[in-house]
Amino acid sequence: MAEIKIEKKKPIWPWILLILIILIGVYIFWQNYDTMNDPNDTEMVTDTIEEINEDYNEVPVDVDTITMEIDTTAIQ
Amino acid sequence: MKNEEKHLYNLDELSDYKVASDDPDIRGWDVRDSDNKVIGKVENLLVNKNIKRVVYLDVHVDNTIIDAKHDPYGKPHHIDIREFVNKDGENHVIVPIGMVNLNKENKIVHASGIDHRTFAETKRYQHGTSLNKEYETAVLNSYNRQNPPGNVYDDETFYERDEFNRDRYSKRRL
Numbered sequence: 001m002a003e004i005k006i007e008k009k010k011p012i013w014p015w016i017l018l019i020l021i022i023l024i025g026v027y028i029f030w031q032n033y034d035t036m037n038d039p040n041d042t043e044m045v046t047d048t049i050e051e052i053n054e055d056y057n058e059v060p061v062d063v064d065t066i067t068m069e070i071d072t073t074a075i076q
Numbered sequence: 077m078k079n080e081e082k083h084l085y086n087l088d089e090l091s092d093y094k095v096a097s098d099d100p101d102i103r104g105w106d107v108r109d110s111d112n113k114v115i116g117k118v119e120n121l122l123v124n125k126n127i128k129r130v131v132y133l134d135v136h137v138d139n140t141i142i143d144a145k146h147d148p149y150g151k152p153h154h155i156d157i158r159e160f161v162n163k164d165g166e167n168h169v170i171v172p173i174g175m176v177n178l179n180k181e182n183k184i185v186h187a188s189g190i191d192h193r194t195f196a197e198t199k200r201y202q203h204g205t206s207l208n209k210e211y212e213t214a215v216l217n218s219y220n221r222q223n224p225p226g227n228v229y230d231d232e233t234f235y236e237r238d239e240f241n242r243d244r245y246s247k248r249r250l
Binding site: 005008 | 094095096097102129130242
């Protein structure tokens with residue numbers, strides 16, 4: 001049967017409004033998240049200790065027996 | 077062709093209306109006559125806003141219809157039908173929605189009750205012209221030559237005629 005009905009087009013503006021509200025909400029959330037970090041704080045920098053490749057010679061030292069002599073030849 | 081009070085609108089003119097989602101938008105479809113010959117293309121849909129449905133197809137007829145000039149001075153079958161000459165530039169004709177079948181698969185409109193000669197001899201109009209009730213009545217008289225309805229335009233019931241309802245029109249022709 002050839003019958004063609006017509007209907008009113010659904011308005012698009014509610015969808016545009018919804019998208020705008022979502023975008024505004026995301027923007028406000030992002031702004032609040034960003035202000036939680038104080039730009040004046042120094043950041044803690046973690047550093048890694050690199051492997052020491054130099055030869056390490058351990059010399060035992062007896063603190064009680066250490067004597068210090070003053071070289072007086074240079075003074076005279 | 078001036079219209080006293082506009083009651084038919086091209087769907088293109090109604091920016092807040094569209095074809096219902098369950099129904100096909102047949103603008104651009106070929107129109108074929110009772111012999112399955114292409115006689116033109118659906119250019120627009122004429123809508124009655126009060127009943128919210130398409131009542132006519134606005135068909136841009138092709139040259140085979142325009143070139144098949146009928147003899148206006150010949151012995152008329154029906155005097156009201158032959159009292160006009162289609163002028164140059166008048167290349168549109170309306171077809172009541174109930175007088176066609178829709179082939180959705182091939183996007184074809186079949187005016188199975190109207191032959192090529194009837195299309196050629198029906199009063200045409202120029203695109204953009206407003207249609208009046210006299211023109212609608214003349215077209216219906218032309219399409220129903222065996223039993224022309226005459227001057228039967230009635231605001232209340234005109235679009236309830238069989239020509240605007242496929243089911244009833246097809247039963248009438250059987």
